[in-house]
Amino acid sequence: MDDSDPGALVKAALQNDDDAARALVRRLYPLVAKIVRSHRPRRTPEEDLCQMIFIKVFQKLSQFSGNVPLEHWVSRVAVNTCLNQIESERVRPEVRHADLSVEEQAVIEKLATSSEELAPDQQLASRQLVEHLLAALKPVERLAIDLLYLQGRTVEEIRKITGWSAALVKVRAFRARQKMKKQLAEIWAKEK
Amino acid sequence: MMKNDNIDRLLRSAAQAGDESPVEMPFGFDTRVVALWRAAGSKANGVAQLLRRVAVLSAVMIVISTIAAVREANQSREIRESLTNEFAIADSAIQDEFLK
Numbered sequence: 052m053d054d055s056d057p058g059a060l061v062k063a064a065l066q067n068d069d070d071a072a073r074a075l076v077r078r079l080y081p082l083v084a085k086i087v088r089s090h091r092p093r094r095t096p097e098e099d100l101c102q103m104i105f106i107k108v109f110q111k112l113s114q115f116s117g118n119v120p121l122e123h124w125v126s127r128v129a130v131n132t133c134l135n136q137i138e139s140e141r142v143r144p145e146v147r148h149a150d151l152s153v154e155e156q157a158v159i160e161k162l163a164t165s166s167e168e169l170a171p172d173q174q175l176a177s178r179q180l181v182e183h184l185l186a187a188l189k190p191v192e193r194l195a196i197d198l199l200y201l202q203g204r205t206v207e208e209i210r211k212i213t214g215w216s217a218a219l220v221k222v223r224a225f226r227a228r229q230k231m232k233k234q235l236a237e238i239w240a241k242e243k
Numbered sequence: 244m245m246k247n248d249n250i251d252r253l254l255r256s257a258a259q260a261g262d263e264s265p266v267e268m269p270f271g272f273d274t275r276v277v278a279l280w281r282a283a284g285s286k287a288n289g290v291a292q293l294l295r296r297v298a299v300l301s302a303v304m305i306v307i308s309t310i311a312a313v314r315e316a317n318q319s320r321e322i323r324e325s326l327t328n329e330f331a332i333a334d335s336a337i338q339d340e341f342l343k
Contacts, residue, residue, distance in 0.1 A: 069277050076273035081266045088266075098269055102276060109280040158256075162249040169256040177256035200254040232250050 057121040065112055076105055082122055083129050089197045090133035090190075100136060104129045119211075126212050130194065137190040146183050146234055148241045155180040156242065163239045184231045192227035199224050 057078065063071030080101070087100045108128050115124055148156070154176035161169060169177055181201070185193045198204045198212065199220070209220045 069281075072277045072280070073273040076276050077268060080268040080272070084266045084268075098272070102272070102279070105276040106279055106283065109276070110283065158253070162253060166248065168252055171259075174256050174260035177253055178260035181253060181257040196254070201258045203258060228250050235249065235253075 058117055061112060061115060061117075061121065064109070072109065079105075079108070079122070079125050082125060086126060086129040087133060089202070090130065090137065090194060095136055095140070100133065103136075104132045107132055123211055127214060130212055134190045134194065137193070146187050146238060148238050151183065151238070152176065152179065155183070159235060159239055159242065162235070181231075184234050187234060188227050188230055192223050192230065195220060195223040196227045196231070 057075070060071045060075045060078070064075055083101050083104050084097065087097050087104070091097055091100055104125075108125055111128065115121065151159070154173070158169060158173050158176045158180050161167075161173065181196075185196060188196070194213065195209070198209045199206070204212075206217050206220050209215070210217055213220070215223070
């Protein structure tokens with residue numbers, strides 16, 4: 052069988068071909084793992100969430116029409132599963148100054164005191180700081196920021212992945228940015 | 244006060260950091276997923292089969308009960324009709340006796 056043809060793999064998997072089903076898992080794992088890493092709730096291990104997503108994908112496989120690429124369809128299942136999982140945990144920790152590393156605090160200071168771009172050696176700390184800030188947002192807002200700014204996807208791509216309208220993508224990103232801005236201001240006020 | 248520009252700079256910097264760790268599928272993950280899928284499928288099939296059996300048995304019971312009820316109703320109507328006829332015969336015989 053041609054492992055590069057997802058349509059053929061789906062058809063074979065639905066006809067109880069376990070080799071084809073395994074080949075599908077191997078093919079889709081990098082995509083699913085990447086989504087899980089971006090949207091994983093804090094208390095669910097990455098592997099468990101990947102497994103949950105794949106089971107869902109296989110259970111709904113007969114509903115895959117083939118009108119959209121398999122990767123898009125799987126992305127949507129993965130994103131929705133992550134959002135549901137985050138929602139079920141209902142934990143949105145407040146970002147406290149004491150929770151931040153020295154490097155993250157330095158990033159905040161640089162942002163507040165200078166208008167220059169952050170230095171390349173501050174990229175990792177920036178990422179960690181953003182992840183701290185994102186953890187306090189609603190899952191949908193977290194997703195909007197991650198897809199739009201961290202992964203650099205277009206509004207059209209996000210619309211396809213999430214099923215939201217273009218206006219909703221922009222509104223959610225705007226609200227998320229406002230909340231992040233407020234959080235940063237509060238941390239900076241405490242730091243001073 | 245933090246400006247919008249600060250958030251932009253922070254997000255730009257964070258995006259450049261990316262995620263360096265490689266995406267590697269754990270050993271045996273594919274086999275486990277497929278086995279769990281098949282197991283969940285057969286479990287669901289088992290439940291569906293049980294529900295189907297219960298539904299068929301219930302339908303059979305309803306049909307049998309309905310047939311029995313109709314039959315019972317017919318029999319009691321026949322008995323009632325035959326009794327009515329006997330009463331009518333007896334009644335007319337008594338009236339004939341009186342007329343004589």
